[in-house]
Amino acid sequence: MDWLTGLPWIGSRIATVMRTHAYRAFAHLLTVHWTRLAAAMTFTSFLSLFPLLAVSAAIGAATLSKGQLATLEHKLTQQIPGIADQLDISGLVANAGAVGLISAGALLLTGVGWVGSLRDCLRAVWHKDDEEHNLIVNKVQDAGILLGLGAAVLISLAASGFATAAVDWTAARIGIAHNGPGPVLLTLVGYVLAGIADFLILVYLLTLLPGVEPPRRAVAGAALIGAVGFEVLKLALSGYLQRVAGKNVYGAFGTPIALLLWINFMAKLLLYCAAWTATPIHAGDLDPHAHRGGKGQEITGDADEQGGSHRWERPRWGADGGGVPR
Template sequence: MATRTAPDDRNTDEYGIERIREDEPGFVDKMRDKYEWFDHIMRMQERFGSKGGNQLSAGITYFSVLSIFPIAMLAFATMGFVLAGNPDLLARVQEEITGAFDGDVGETVNSIVESAIEQRGTVLGIGGLTALWAGLNWMNNLRFGVSRMWALDPTEGNFVVKKINDLIALVILLLALVLAFGITAVGASGATQTLLDWVGLGDVPGISIITWVVALVVGILANFLVFFWLIKFLPRTKVPMKSAIQGALIGAIIFEVVKQLASVLASNALSNPAGATFGPIIGIMVVLYLVWRILMYCSAWSATSEESLRLAVVPAPEPAVIRVRNELSPEVAPVDAARNVGIGVAVGAVAAGALAFLQKK
């Protein structure tokens, strides 16, 4: 008796046809189907990983650190010109340096200031050219990384126009970073309390907490402006306003947390000789890496929003090349081989019969 089979009702569609179903989705897939925000986070992570976010963050950090020293030379030269024309201000600065540093450290710093004043012309020329070269490379790589998060080709465009845009972006970025870090530094230092005492509000109960909260809010606002500008205007594409605001707000909050932690760690690290020697440069590298990593993630978040994905230009697929090969399948090959053998035998038999008939003649 023949074996009978019945379709599995679980895999049978409305037409009575049994179809193969996909495997049961995992926990992550279920969460992505259920929550849109979680699906957005996963899209952001996939974009960040596929476009090399870790490597881009590290590369931008390298060019950032490389640009710090020429920019510092430029700042020292500018300070030298200002102090050289104002002896009273110079004397006041030297007094402050002597009071801030103990022993030979104050004398060393004062000698550096005097050298900067004496060689201000040379330092300004070398520092200016080096800062221009290093700063443009820094901005080019920063724009490259942000554009990659948008799945764009950052190498397109006119070379001269790109360099001019990078120069303008460099100046804006430096001013924005100084403003953002300056607000946090003032809020974390004793300058706020000194100002409150000067205006007569230092003894108000809870005033220190209020000023800290105000400084925190202002710092987040400054961070938001920095990240909004980086996310909105650095990519070589049109960025939706809603996506840029969301990414900038997330980056501003995380950036403020990093700044607060950096201020606490810096104050503790500079209290010992080893930390005072190696701490600043290591701290700068770590903070810059975290900043650019945050920027890459926020750019990936903005680039994978629904608004941005609808505006994204999907490139056309590569043209398909169809090559037809005359090959026999394993099932057909034996049949054709037997047919060819049969035809050969028949032809041979006919030829042999014809030859025998001719011989009899």
């Protein structure tokens, strides 16, 4: 890959691109086999999705009014573009009592396992080994993280819903017309509020879940990339996923296939955000792996002659130029 930097005319531009944080984060993903990590995250997330939805519906049915429940249902359907109608979330809400009892046991198994798998995948991006604790302690910690993540999601959705309702109420009071720039501005405000909610959830996922302490600037940048990317993907993939779910060739497997695609896209986006926090902001800066320390982590780069610290080194590519890091 480095041979491209020696090409006339475009070599200097390619070298500039290879020094950017965006490229170095992607190169780091290649070294940790990110497609395998995304596949593991997709599988466990798919198994946990329906029990999680069922328990959420049961909790919502028991604690929220009909109007609040309808708002929450609408927010949930917005998170799975194009195929939410295939999931029959209304049916889950209507049968929340019976479904919730059945799925509560499944959630304890699949949900806690999902948290552990997600944490291990994010720690792998940091070259950190799995944490060694007592099995029971691990499961209790994972259950606590799952509850914390659920609380963060609910708080974010509630805050987003409240802010959206406040904006709509204000627009009605000042008499914004249904045509013209008014509705466009309200739509943009809705996307901004959704992005803020996504940002807060990603901060939780990138720091507390894997148990790492990246620089705040890197976390903010990664969470912003993830929040914007999530909203863009929802818009870009809505029609595509709807076509996949409705294809006759897939038959009854259309919706599960579309769900798997959607979860895989989200998993890869989250892994890229994690890689963004795990690589230096500027080429030549200290590697976050080196000064954050951790059991079982690998440190790349050679020791600095003066300070004895480790410097980050761009992944080295094979001599055959095949683009596979070694």
